[in-house]
Amino acid sequence: MSRVDLPSLATAKQDEVARQMTICNACRYCEGLCAVFPAMELRRVFEGPDADYLANLCHNCGACYYDCQYAPPHEFGVNLPQAMTELREESYARFAWPDALAPIFARNGLWIALISMISVAGFILGFALWSDPGALTASGNFYAVMPHNAMVALFGPIFLFSLFVMGMSMRQFWWSADTGSRMPVTPRALWQAMRDAGKLRYLDGGGMGCMTQSTRPDRYRRLFHHFAFYGFLLCFASTSSGTIMHYLLDWPAPYGFWTPPKLLGVPGGLGLVIGAAGLIWYDLKRDDALPPKDKTGMGPAFTWTLLALGVTGLALYWLRETPVMGVLLALHLGTVFAFFLTMPYGKFMHGLYRFAALTRHAHEQATHTTTIATAPTEGRTRA
């Protein structure tokens, strides 16, 4: 008996995306809305990996659902934002490394909430057990509560581990979409992808704005995403600048408000809070037709985590000289630790996979040799 090649079998969610893409490819009215449709037109059949790639290229702006003449209640039942969101969430689990941790994605909200709570509790317990009780309430000096070396020893390895895991997942995602020859990663494609991602070019309904609440487009979602994303980058830059100052410039914390860690960190924290809170508020009003039918809690887990990171970080900045400093530090470090630990196993990955998909898209649009097939028509160049 021949063995069944399991990885080559398409999943039900891949099949559903392929079914809908086949309909879209015969229609093409949405061509100008985003990157998914031009990418679709380079294909005639949609295998599982094609579906994964296209689903991760989708930014979920919602416009094609409201624009679609075949959307439910039409019998063709085309609802790409929902089908692609479901496949994306499933694909995150399939590309997870190691495989054994893939189930975290199925009940993502629960897992991330649990890990975050345990992490915060661990820090509170740790502080209570090991630090000077006086330092917990009044010192204003973080390192009196948790020595710098202890922080580095704890956060450094877990961050590096997550980076490694995310690299493994990205590699699997990239390779699985290669059908036939390996697609190179070119600087040109990377630059294009960075510009598209940086502007959220495709979270815009082709220029009209997202439509995720009704047929009225708006730009709130992209705005809040920009706040959250650039806020996050600023926070990351803040931490990095602190590390550089500590180790290279031999300038340990605390830092004044005019120093890079604060100049970057405070606006970054504000951006995170505004962006994450905005996204949470915006999603409350979401049209029920669009979110995935299986509620994994992945999206809310991520936005709430970002909000907690921003709020606890800012609170620490303003209240460090007060008696609540110790508790706040435990909350903040606990949230950061849980975030680092779960980065490869939650919605954080959407950015990486989408960036990879944008890179692939940029490359294949620049180099494709497929001529879009058409019936005998005057004046078309020959394939």
Next chain:
Amino acid sequence: MTYDVLIAGGGNAALCAAICAAREGTRVLIAEAAPMAMRGGNTRHTRNCRVAHDEGNGILTGPYPVDEYLDDLMRVTKGNTDPELAEMTLQRSKEVWDFLEAQGVRFQPSLGGTLSLGRTNAFFLGGGRSMLNALYRTAEDLGVEVRYETRVVDIQVEDGFFLGGTLEASWETDTPQREEVRARTFVAAAGGFESNIDWLKEGWGEAAENFLIRGTPYNTGGVLRLMLDAGADQIGSVDQFHSVAIDGRAPKFDGGIITRLDCVPFGIVLNENGDRFYDEGEDFWPKRYAIWGRLVAAQPGQVGHVIIDAKSADLFMPSAFPPVIDDTIEGLAAKIGLETDRVRKAVDAFNDACQPGTFDHTIHDDCRTEGLDPPKTHWARPINEPPFQAYTLRPGITFTYMGMRVNRDARVLFDGTPSPNIFATGEIMAGNILGEGYLGGLGMTIGTVFGRIAGEQAAKSLTNRKAAE
């Protein structure tokens, strides 16, 4: 409650009329027979409008002067048009882009596989439903009242003067509610009657049972019937419709663009008896697809079967439904329910008649048959490379031509006299300009141009009357 303007229908034409009337400060009520999710009649399935313009604009790739547009119209209609209305429509088509854009409609370059329309037709970003969404948003913001699942079941007309109408809400449910509505003017913009199979039978007999309707199931011609019964002048005849050959597996209604099949020029088309019946390679497909609906409608059972081989499989726009595939012609014939001997004979006869040539589907190439009846004059290559593929064709009706006569103010004519307060726009009057044939994107242009006129004239007739009072 008295409305200034009652509009029957909820597609592009109706919305343009509503917006223009509302901008003049009138109270407008739209009665749309479809539920909200399916609103907009056949506009839902459209993708562009054909507009005259003196220069390209970055999206439209070059100029399309009114004269050329008029030549195109005269060619496809064979002169079956009202020249005065036609010229005015094409002149005013120059304003359509700016008008629609001002209502929130966005445009995109011509779609992959439709390059031939890139110069002449303005494609709606996101297609017709996106365009409708923009028009509805604008209409709602202007205070237009829209009632969904509500149809006009009766109108009171006296000597061409509109007095009022009867609306029926929730008409598809067991508990429809009727309501008399008084309105000072009436705009008939409720589309054609192509989804009314019984009415189609008046022109086509039982064959109409085998027709597929590409567009909305809500175009049942109720308003057209009421208007004709009230004495509106009829234009066109009951047996006229535009149809194309579409995939036979398409749903009875609402299959839209994706049921199109572009493979005919690459293969041969057999009827139920296994006989060819027309030159598949007569001309470029965009110039021929419109005749194949009628060709197939005239065949036994209103069905045709395209057969192609492996070398043509990837040469046309991908289809929504997969082909029937087999490694032998006989196997393929059995799968599609034709007599294997007859199909074998038809394919052999065709293959034997194919002359050597250089295949090129971008020109009228020299691949043709010799001594075959009917001939295939271009793109004829022997069907001999397995796997073989078959698609079933059926007539898919896009729209009907019969409607009511209007003048240049969009006023409906009663015994040749323009009504003081009844207007028409869209498919229900498009036959005034497109008496026969087809020109892609013209229907939307007629609807927009006459929608604007109907809305403005309806509002104007009110102010005139108010001034007179």
